[in-house]
Amino acid sequence: GQSLEQPSEVTAVEGAIVQINCTYQTSGFYGLSWYQQHDGGAPTFLSYNALDGLEETGRFSSFLSRSDSYGYLLLQELQMKDSASYFCAVRDDSWGKLQFGAGTQVVVTP
Amino acid sequence: DADVTQTPRNRITKTGKRIMLECSQTKGHDRMYWYRQDPGLGLRLIYYSFDVKDINKGEISDGYSVSRQAQAKFSLSLESAIPNQTALYFCATRGGTSTDTQYFGPGTRLTVL
Numbered sequence: 001g002q003s004l005e006q007p008s009e010v011t012a013v014e015g016a017i018v019q020i021n022c023t024y025q026t027s028g029f030y031g032l033s034w035y036q037q038h039d040g041g042a043p044t045f046l047s048y049n050a051l052d053g054l055e056e057t058g059r060f061s062s063f064l065s066r067s068d069s070y071g072y073l074l075l076q077e078l079q080m081k082d083s084a085s086y087f088c089a090v091r092d093d094s095w096g097k098l099q100f101g102a103g104t105q106v107v108v109t110p
Numbered sequence: 111d112a113d114v115t116q117t118p119r120n121r122i123t124k125t126g127k128r129i130m131l132e133c134s135q136t137k138g139h140d141r142m143y144w145y146r147q148d149p150g151l152g153l154r155l156i157y158y159s160f161d162v163k164d165i166n167k168g169e170i171s172d173g174y175s176v177s178r179q180a181q182a183k184f185s186l187s188l189e190s191a192i193p194n195q196t197a198l199y200f201c202a203t204r205g206g207t208s209t210d211t212q213y214f215g216p217g218t219r220l221t222v223l
Contacts, residue, residue, distance in 0.1 A: 003193040008150075031210055042200065042214040043153070086199070088153055090212050096141060097168070099214065 003024045008045055011107040017077045020104045022088035025069060029092040032064050033098065038084045046086075047071070061098045075106065083108045091101035112122040114136045114215035116201050122221045129188045131218050134203030141204040143212065144168075144176060151198065153167040159184055191222045 006022045019039040022032065035043040049055055049064035049071060062088035075082055085105050089098040114135045123129055133142065141160050145153040155168030157176040165176055174193060177185045188195055198219050202212040 005154075033210055037153040040217075042216050043212075044214070045211045048210055054153055093160070095166070097143075097158060098156060098210070099166060099169075100154070102150055 002092070002099060004088055004090060004099060006086075006101040008102070009105045009107065010110065012078055013109050014078055014080060016078050018078060018106060019044070020073045020086050020088075021105070022071050022073075022101055023069055023091045024088070024090050024099075024101075026090050026099060026108040029090040030068065030094070032062070033089045033091070034060075034062055035087045035089060035100075036084050037087065043087060047076070055079075059086075060062045078108050080108050080110070082106060112190050114201060114203055114213050115213040116199075116218050118218060119216065120194075120219045122223065123191055124193055124223050126169050127191050127222075129191050129220065131186045131199055131201075131220070133184045133186070133215055135201075135203045135215075137203050137205065137213060138181075139203040139205045139213075140181065141189075142178070143202040143204070144174075144184065144204065145200045147148045147200060154159065156186065156199075188220075188222075191220075193222045195220045196220060200207075 003036045004024045033048045036048040037043045047062040054063045059076045064071040064099045071103045085103040117132045143158045146155040159178045175187045178186040204212045
């Protein structure tokens with residue numbers, strides 16, 4: 001079957017670093033994306049990895065290892081506004097469809 | 111103005127009623143998607159469309175239908191609503207970019223009693 005696994009919740013203090021892991025098993029693989037969703041809001045795109053390695057965008061970085069079917073999102077210098085749910089999503093075919101993980105709720109405490 | 115809009119934002123209805131959720135976009139994207147979100151389950155794809163003449167079923171299409179009236183409009187219908195269709199519904203669009211970015215609307219919270 002197809003699946004994406006990520007932790008359900010992570011708690012950290014302001015200023016800390018958080019890593020959210022995502023392992024996937026899908027019929028096809030074109031790339032791994034990360035989305036952020038604040039409570040009651042729309043998911044918003046954070047990053048995308050099609051090839052192995054690290055992509056950095058400000059305080060957020062995303063990593064992919066295709067051979068290990070694994071990726072992670074790294075949140076640095078955590079801020080209160082980073083409290084949200086984070087979803088990994090695999091593009092599994094040439095049509096651009098995404099399969100989403102169940103999401104990781106990040107709770108940032110003072 | 112928002113690039114992807116959804117109407118209504120909230121809807122309460124009764125079992126057996128027909129419901130239509132509407133999505134409009136001003137991004138000029140060809141690809142549009144409907145997802146539902148349930149607590150703890152992430153987003154699941156219901157239907158997707160790559161142009162007006164192209165409609166495809168997603169992971170959970172049973173009990174739903176769609177209509178792509180124009181490039182900018184993609185509607186989702188529940189022909190006969192049932193309580194387990196209570197969920198948060200999102201419309202999304204995607205352009206022909208290499209980053210696979212999907213742009214989501216604000217969502218419609220649907221409650222079926």
